[in-house]
Amino acid sequence: MQHGTLHVGDPLVAGPAWGRIRALINDHGEQLKEAQPGTPVEVLGLSDIAFAGDDFIVAPDERKARSVAETRERWHREAARGRDSSVSLQGARLEDIFAQIQAGEQTNLNLIVKADAQGSLEALTESLHKLERPEVKVAFVLRGVGGISESDIALAATSEATLIGFNVRPSRQARDLAAAEGVEIRTYEVIYKLLEEVEAAMIGMLEPEYEEIVTGDAEVREVFKVPKIGSVAGCLVQSGVITRNSKVRFLRDGNILWKGEVSSLRRFKDDVREVSSGYECGIGLSDFQDLKSGDIIETFELKEIPRT
Incomplete structure (x- = not known):
């Protein structure tokens, strides 16, 4: 806490996450009814995982908190998509990129990566970039924290991207939409397995040397x-x-x-x-x-x- 006081029941916005505070837990594991400035606390009740460095702001009501969070989420998506200039609508998924390589083209492997925590997401991003080869560049259409949603599936379908989830799962609606749209979802719980499979697929796709x-x-x-x-x-x-x-x-x-x-x-x-x-x-x-x-x-x- 830096300014003001947090109370159990307050509507809250933190980056693209929002909610009503269900519990405040201090560094000794004790539940508090309120938190004063300078008090480190764990906040329960957010709709999603907040990013490291996001400010917690108490909103006038839940409706306002949700509206602000949804606007921020759109900004995050656009920013994440815009940061990777190598993303191309002519990119490819793991399952069909080999045909482009055989044609002698340098190919982008378009990925949407969702993880359970910001630290995991950053580690995955760095590790996947290290798998790049002259013939295949990794392009991140979107990187985010949280479960795999229908909007992730829709974005993967329009950008010809493979969707990778680390310690997260798609909802039933997202699975149904993925099946209808032909979107490939790969989920993992062990990071080296994820990297091992992606690298093996990329090596298999490359034109033999x-x-x-x-x-x-x-x-x-x-x-x-x-x-x-x-x-x-x-x-x-x-x-x-x-x-x-x-x-x-x-x-x-x-x-x-x-x-x-x-x-x-x-x-x-x-x-x-x-x-x-x-x-x-x-x-x-x-x-x-x-x-x-x-x-x-x-x-x-x-x-x-x-x-x-």
Whole structure:
């Protein structure tokens, strides 16, 4: 308390919360009928959880308290929405963001986050931002304290956002509206589980990253014309292993002329699956015929790199 006196039964406004004081409890756990300036008290009876730093103001009556609180709640929503400039109506939810990434677009993951306390909300916001990747940015459409309401569902539907609740639950009406609007609600009680699932979903959504591994190279020694097949390169495998159907690039003077697959592989007159270093073979390429002596045929494979 800073000024005046609080009494049990007073109508009260605190940020976007309002109500009539049902009980005042001091720092010794004792119930008081009133609280004087300088007295630390816990106030019971508010409609929602007040934010840290909000002023408690006694209103003339409950009607006025409710009107002021509802106006403040709208301001809080608009301010929370406006603070995150990355929020976009073209953003996406966890369930369908992968299609945008596959198209080569940088994508916003639009989130509405509701938590049971302001401290939890701030910790979640900071932790979720740390999960961002170059391809996926986290955009907070709304961050708030309290249960998941119908207005949260409506906002999620219009902004294509995923709704995350930490230690809070949607009302029955909010659940029904979410089902009708196709809004995804994810609720958690353990913070590391929340972060683990969101990160796993984001990693799964990202376009796979590959490391290229050269598996073999062969030098073209002669070129043969084979009926119904076309040009076949008589080669000496210089390193590694050449495998039928492997990915291949065709090099001339260090320049890449073509990429494709090894369509046929022979040793003398036999079709073989692979030929190792030091052996000669005949290599047919899927749709490349401009073969010359001295060219290099380099085979490779792509190994997916686990994202960290």
